[in-house]
Amino acid sequence: MxxxxxxxxxxxxxxxxxxxxxxxxxxxxxxxxxxxxxxxxxxxxxxxxxxxxxxxxxxxxxxxxxxxxxxxxxxxxxxxxxxxxxxxxxxxxxxxxxxxxxxxxxxxxxxxxxxxxxxxxxxxxxxxxxxxxxxxxxxxxxxxxxxxxxxxxxxxxxxxxxxxxxxxxxxxxxxxxxxxxxxxxxxxxxxxxxxxxxxxxxxxxxxxxxxxxxxxxxxxxxxxxxxxxxxxIEKAEKLHSALKPLFELVTVSTMEATPFGETLCRARNPLAVKTLMSILGMPSGGCRKPLGKMTQKGVAKVLSVVRRVYEATPVLLKPLEDFFGVKVLQRLTDSSNWEGLSYDKY
Known part of the structure; x- marks a missing residue:
């Protein structure tokens, strides 16, 4: 074994x-x-x-x-x-x-x-x-x-x-x-x-x-x-640094306004990852209830992270582009790709 x-x-x-x-x-x-x-x-x-x-x-x-x-x-x-x-x-x-x-x-x-x-x-x-x-x-x-x-x-x-x-x-x-x-x-x-x-x-x-x-x-x-x-190790450290922003997506935390003041909202795994997969045009779909959608701030955070990674090291997402036949830049700039992936309000 x-x-x-x-x-x-x-x-x-x-x-x-x-x-x-x-x-x-x-x-x-x-x-x-x-x-x-x-x-x-x-x-x-x-x-x-x-x-x-x-x-x-x-x-x-x-x-x-x-x-x-x-x-x-x-x-x-x-x-x-x-x-x-x-x-x-x-x-x-x-x-x-x-x-x-x-x-x-x-x-x-x-x-x-x-x-x-x-x-x-x-x-x-x-x-x-x-x-x-x-x-x-x-x-x-x-x-x-x-x-x-x-x-x-x-x-x-x-x-x-x-x-x-x-x-x-x-x-x-x-x-x-x-x-x-x-x-x-x-x-x-x-x-x-x-x-x-x-x-x-x-x-x-x-x-x-x-x-x-x-x-x-x-x-x-x-x-x-x-x-x-x-x-x-030197090469590994460089690659780890390039990937590190993506690791933030396992749990995405935002502060959200309510009629009673701000509250913490945590989008826990796999919600943020499946949201990103949907944005990128991969098979994903939503999550099963009681998981639901991210907040608008949460989706904005996902987009910010992946745009930063793509701008700095586009080669990381090249295999995804090639396999699924998508253009990552287009997926990250056309807002229609994330319509419906967040709640309209808290």
Whole structure:
């Protein structure tokens, strides 16, 4: 069972109206593979797993597994806050040929790290010994956290649990994971903006990223990881600086006026990324409710970021232009391309 490393794209789930866009999904997978990603994550939280029906969820995994077979690896998001459901979804992923599954920490019901290990990860790892199991630690979203010590126990007891998607944002937690789990364990960044730091920190030595922004710039993020992994740090730093503004789009925060004073509005992943994909003419569609639209200020911030990146380093978006047959400059200057993507008022 090989180590998970490199750039894996946490693929958005495109919609036409309120239906999953199967043709658009195929196109997005082809775009990723053409630009050298190591793998695809189908129906992670970026793929809006909480609002897909299980029938839709399974169809997306089936399509992604078939489309990637022999071309790159496929990870299926099968985690939930219900172990029985997770086991059923993992069984489906195994049947349709996924290479690994991603298990987000159980959200809302908030089990302890001990419970996550014993009542969630262990039953799945035990039932599917030939499937690579990747815990996904993101306490800011789930309100729970599988701790480094429990990751280490899992890796010692189950040879198919040797990777974590680390999205705590806590450098000391990452260093503790490396200390507990040892040099052969794969730490994958769950945060685009931190992967360079995580790979170059000698006490973390991350193996790569499960990326949101690679939906838009897969080739550039893959190159960033290759340069960093090969020790070409000066070139990697330059590319990281060029990409850095895009990393702001995972969460876009604006202050909005209300009749009662200003309030903070946070457009959380994948809303801003799907908004940008729509502006750029990529298969995307909107998000499933309760996610909705951005504010006008939010869309203006997205446009400002991508215009800045395009003006400074247009080559980053050239693969997107070529693959989807669009002109990025036109997409970023014609306001008809973002009509209807924001609320008219707060």
């Amino acid at each position: 090989g180590i998970i490393k490199g750039c894996y794209t946490a693929l958005v789930t495109p919609f036409k109206g309120d239906a999953v866009d199967d043709e658009g999904l195929d196109s997005l997978v082809d775009f990723q593979i053409e630009n050298g990603v190591a793998g695809i994550l189908a129906v992670g939280t970026t793929g809006e797993s909480p609002t897909l029906t299980w029938e839709e969820h399974n169809r997306v995994v089936e399509n992604a597994a078939a489309k990637t077979k022999g071309r790159c690896l496929c990870i299926a998001g099968t985690g939930s806050n219900n172990t029985k459901e997770t086991i059923e979804a993992t069984g489906h992923a195994a049947e349709c040929g996924a290479d690994a599954v991603l298990l987000v920490d159980p959200y809302y019901n908030g089990p302890s790290s001990l419970e996550i290990r014993r009542e969630y990860i262990e039953p799945v790892a035990r039932e599917f010994p030939d499937m690579q199991i990747i815990p996904y630690v993101i306490p800011g979203r789930t309100g729970a956290q599988l701790m480094p010590e429990d990751l280490a126990i899992l890796s010692r007891e189950f040879y198919n649990v040797n990777t974590v998607k680390e999205a705590t944002g806590n450098i000391e937690n990452m260093r503790r994971t490396r200390e507990c789990c040892g040099p052969g364990y794969s730490i994958m960044s769950g945060d685009d903006g931190m992967v360079f730091q995580m790979m170059t920190d000698p006490d973390i030595k991350a193996s790569g990223v499960i990326s949101v922004l690679s939906n838009i710039v897969p080739g550039a993020i893959t190159e960033l990881l290759n340069l960093t992994g090969n020790g070409e």
